[in-house]
Amino acid sequence: MSTHSSEYFGSPGQELPRDRLLKKIKEDETLPTLGISIAKVLEITSSGEDPVSKLAHFVLADVALTQKILRLSNTLQYRSHAGGPVTTVSRAIFLLGFNAVKTSALAMLLVDGFSNKNQARSVRKELVHSLCASIVARELAQRSKFADAEEAAVAALFKNIGKVLLASFDHQLHERIHLMETSAIDQASDAANFLLGCSYARLGEAVLQEWKIPDTIIQSLGPLPNGEVKKAQHRSDWLKQVASFSDAVAGIMFAPGAQASSQSLAARCSTLLPRFSKALELDKSHFEQMLDRVEIETRELAESMGIGLLQNAQVGAVDLSEEADASGLLDSEFMLSTFDSAALQVAPRHPSGKPSNARDLLLAGVQDVMQMMASDQVKLNDMILLVLETLYSAMGFRFATACLRDMKQGAYVARVSVGELYAERQRRFVFPVKEEKDVFHLAMSNNVDLMISDAAVAKIQNLLPQWHKDLLPDTRSFIILPLVLQKKAIGFFYADRALTAEEGVPADETALIKTLKSQLIAAMMRG
Template sequence: MNRDNDNAEYQPIRHIHCSDGSQLLLASTSGQQYLLMPMPEEASRVAPHHGLLASPSGDTILNSQQYACYPTGDSKMLAETLQAKPDAREAAGMACDIMEALLHLQLQQLALPNLDAEHTLVNPHGQISLLGQHAAIADDSEQQRHNVQQAGQLLYQLLGGRPYSSLALQKLRPDLDTELLQLCQTLLDCPGPAIAITRTSLAQLQDWLVRQQRFIRTEGNQQAALEQLLQRMRHSPDFPALSQAISAINHIGNADSERLQVLAEIILKDFSLTNKLLKVVNAANFSQFGGSVSTVSRAIVILGFDTIRNLALTLLLFEHMHNRSHAQEVRDVATKALFCGLLARSLARRSRMQEAEEALICGMFQQLGELLCVYYFRNEYRLIHKKISAGSSAAQAVQHTLGLSYATLGASTADMWSFPERIVSSLEPYPLGPVRQPQHSAARLRMLGNLANELTHLLTGPSGIRAGQVQPLLVRYERACALEANTLHEVITETQAEFANYLQEWSGEATPQGNAQHLKTAALGPHPDSQHPAPAAELEASYVHTTPATTSLLSSGIQDITTTLLGNYQLNDLLRMILEIMYRAVGFDHVLLCTRDPRQNTLHARFGFGEDTAALLPQFKIDLQQQDNAFCIAMERNVDIFIEDASAPAISSHIPRWYRQLDLAQTFIIFPLVLEKRKIGFLYGDKKQAHSLPLRPDELNLLKTLRNQALLAIRQKQN
């Protein structure tokens, strides 16, 4: 939408005088409103895309002034919304968005030219978007510091209900939390490097929000309903013993010098729990260490305290819940909870988060309220489902029947059982709208539990609506846990395999019923890679057996990369490590990293390993405009392609002419690097002779893991 002359497509509505002395122009065209922001006379940098930075749709010239055009959509200027003063939690949430956007810019060594209530948009969900992406200021530490102070002025305005002035915020809001007052003053003073203040303030804001939004602190009728339900459970003959056992395990803290011994003693007190735990430990999911485990103490030493503690808690709860006459109803909810926990753990592992074991508990306990209801309040549970059948939403039916939500019941019980605050707070559901990026461990656990819960609800819901809800879910969580659709399908498939093993190990049921059977096979919809098959079926890979040395070398290399990702590293150094691992482990003749040149829309080989690589690099160039070749197909559709014989009649038409002229290799493999639909490049490996690169499925998966680690490294450096 570039405009090169004065034209009437944009109809000015009014000039907006901003608090920093600049001006914006509100204009409309084709029934849509835009905020027009002046373009700088000198060249400036365009900030990288981020969900909290508004993107201009183009530019125009009006009255000899060039403007960047920002569509407002259903958003309003923050200045227009401040008349209805937000409460402290809403203000802190908006401040979180502002600080997250600033941190993104600071990591790119950029700053915004303007940051005030007029250059800030807010949508109906309360999410912030900052104007100025087109005019980012590079390498200006003073402007970055000024942005932090401007963010403090905005927070002052949000909390105080009036523009920033020398009047102390405490005078305007004597009721305000001291922590928020101090945080606002820190931003206003910015007593240190801008990026350090931004990072620390963002973490403090999110931590404050989590603590303020503890939803189990109920009042009035809801508190009375909660007390009544808890009292009914306490009077159940079996509940006190269960509570005592779970609380005893949760009270083992890091300060206990003999905590392994204490945990072993608690488990050994329950003969049934001991046998069940050892059975699970010796089953396939935990057998990677080899040999048979015959004692709880050895299980703790081998698998670790956290793993055995979480396994014991899970077994205690689920073994207890199966002992009822209405077992199938209980089993359906229990298996849904188990699947949700395994899914949360898989998501944590895929995202390289350290909280994987705790994520299992946080995921399972998303269903704790429903599990307690079906077990202890059978009549109410059936009434809830009658109301749902009559047309009520699930949330309404639960609230009207119990007087509170499943989440509140589950979190209150977990709190009573002495689960850590980070686990209890993880059970709080997210409101509608985008999910913020978690800045600390407790926030990550809440994000993992909620995402796993929403996915589990999708999988247990009507199959006809699942496919249409996947993309909105990915968009909702894109800032918190960036996942692509094909990765999500892979995570679910992995979880289903684990789930099937657990069902066999825990219950011994070869043919599970109800929810268990459904969750073993449910899918969100067609796998993205299956929706656009390659032009020739022969582009699909076929695999044969190779020696186990490849697997061992790849696994060791992946561990090395994982360790490197946790420390400080240079991106190019890490990418070279990945190429070297591929080169040594598989025995490629050449391995290359190719990256995209957006100006020419081409892919260029940057570095690699193999014979005469230096001479090969300048010749290895792909034109992305030529769509019908293996390299462009891999990039366009984000699919891995394995060519076993480039000279085969069905394949040769998909091999570009320049590649054939190089006479490089007859067998090669391409792993595209695509991050949030951005085509970054690909990893390439080849062998001279046709059919000379046999790969087993497990080896291919390890190579894919290396590619995913490359993407993770790129994402971390970009953030």
């Protein structure tokens, strides 16, 4: 090695390629933000605050991420279970599952964080590799007896992060290592150590530690011993096994010329079975069925992110260049028949911000609630969030909240909120149960739905309580929908805009809004 090392390692005292790369990564202005976002998603767990609400809020705060999650929810695989188009993040979480959306959101953040790099083709190739590995691990997690097995999907997603980083920040070195790995020279198995000065795992570990990713995930990036893998007794060992197996499957799926092969993915991966079958309890039948699903899910997840999987012998099974026109290059058999949720979401809007297709969005929300009510697993908080998000997105509000009566405090308290500054406004959205002559108490005492197009009218201003004027002084249009059970007011929905709504609320939209409210009241009575 000494005859070659000076080109890469330099003479004593010179900076190693690894150190130069890490310095370059640390100087990138976008990566700290990406790391913070990834850490936030990983913090969303079943402990503490309602995780579904936290995840929905995180996704809704990012318009691009919202669109990608909705597009994924409306692919053939998921829409067949939905019974109709999915137009809300709440419904997407209910349909895909909390862990699937959480892992998909992480993958989408990763793709967005790196896909704008100069060497887009190589970077995205490594990113799709990571997506595939994550999907394999998710499949294995569903059969695992270990607690919190879904963390394997996160571990597998980051297993390839070292290659993603190298492709992003030193494309030339990435290509040289790749060439050495695919050649027949003796050092092929140790190419990264030879040229970079450390393994891909160590490179990934250094960055993930900067991002404060949990140690259990970082430790899973290491290599396994050679030979047949023994069944794990500890969760940490199982995570490492799943990450390694998933990474190996992804490597085979996207090997050069893979798409030109007449063999199925399972057939091409059959050499992995003798090594992993006992450890991961995989028989041939389940192995084949699982990889068939993985191939479909990888394609759908990649498509939902705008990454096309194309046949291209020079870059393996993927062509991820920004110049590629997927509509023109994709074979028809690869095209996904999906519901275009984006078309609903980006329709023209009234000056107030209300979508011109509000009726369609409300109708989709009513259908979502019906589907959710039919499930035995539905939680009331999830139902409230779904109705609230439907009102918020369908009507173009800037802030929306569900307020419930708190007997101990003797006050109406905002419990679930979405939209602009939702956390701060929810904390301060509290007022006494004691009846006053204001618009909120009047709506609840009379059980009347109020839809105010112009809040600047003197009559309305006189009915707005001072706490509302202090909290939301720029409100120009709003709605109040009382929740009344057995003639007792238990709360209400509130949503507003900072602009007047001269278009008003026509009868068909009003009927759908009332239906949404009636569905929730029915769920409350049932629960």
